[in-house]
């Protein structure tokens with residue numbers, strides 16, 4: 486089964502798609518069979534980053550059942566190593582806006598069956614249920630932020646809500662914990678855990694175990710020598726209020742080569758391999774592979790969420 490890595494950010498425009506395209510290409514160059522999946526509903530543009538202007542088919546075809554096999558919409562990318570393919574994203578349509586739970590489950594089932602080693606999912610910005618669910622379907626969780634304080638705050642909010650959603654989805658199909666949880670709008674993970682704990686001690690243990698396994702990693706993008714990002718503060722906040730450890734996977738500098746490469750429809754690691762941003766991806770790729778190896782050693786999914794309410 487492939488390892489699924491989701492990449493999210495909370496705030497848009499921080500370089501998530503840039504990270505997905507470059508990381509995907511470097512992983513493929515190392516011989517891993519990689520599929521990029523553009524799940525940024527409404528903001529899908531990964532195909533453009535690779536100069537694929539008219540994708541033969543997209544996730545829309547899958548959601549509308551015009552294409553029954555996800556594998557068939559994983560298109561090889563031109564000018565890149567053969568093990569790299571892309572599943573292009575879908576626009577904001579009524580179908581995607583109201584994506585039923587069954588369609589999300591079908592997508593997850595098909596992702597797990599794809600003929601690949603690594604699947605990189607570009608999750609859209611924001612904290613909608615779709616975004617949180619697409620993020621949480623992965624085995625490894627990557628996040629991207631810039632040193633901009635609003636980007637860091639949005640990331641904190643995103644990770645907190647993702648943690649809440651992760652615990653809630655595990656219990657939504659379980660009685661009686663589900664009933665206790667459904668009636669409330671939770672603002673913190675502590676509130677969720679307290680509500681679970683009041684109903685079932687075993688449930689509380691399971692929820693805490695799930696959170697221990699939820700360890701997103703952070704890539705900082707657009708760093709300059711003047712950037713003063715207090716990652717320790719962010720890590721402490723997450724530990725204290727979400728119970729989650731956030732590791733920093735690497736820094737990508739602000740680099741004009743990135744914009745130039747986008748104008749040429751190429752990842753910067755291909756367009757300008759010696760550019761500072763491109764060089765930063767070497768270490769990040771190694772660190773991501775280490776994450777994948779660690780994940781493979783973990784016991785597989787503690788508890789498959791039974792039901793997701795959208």
Ligand SMILES: Nc1ncnc2c1ncn2[C@@H]1O[C@H](COP(=O)(O)OP(=O)(O)O)[C@@H](O)[C@H]1O
Nearest residue numbers: 497498499500501502503707738739740743744
């Ligand atoms: N390291 C960087 N240096 C300079 N510009 C960057 C860098 N990373 C991203 N950008 C700029 O930010 C824009 C948005 O990046 P993108 O990956 O599309 O963001 P997202 O997917 O998070 O919305 C890019 O088009 C590029 O111009």
Ligand SMILES: [Mg+2]
Nearest residue numbers: 501502525528
């Ligand atoms: Mg994007």
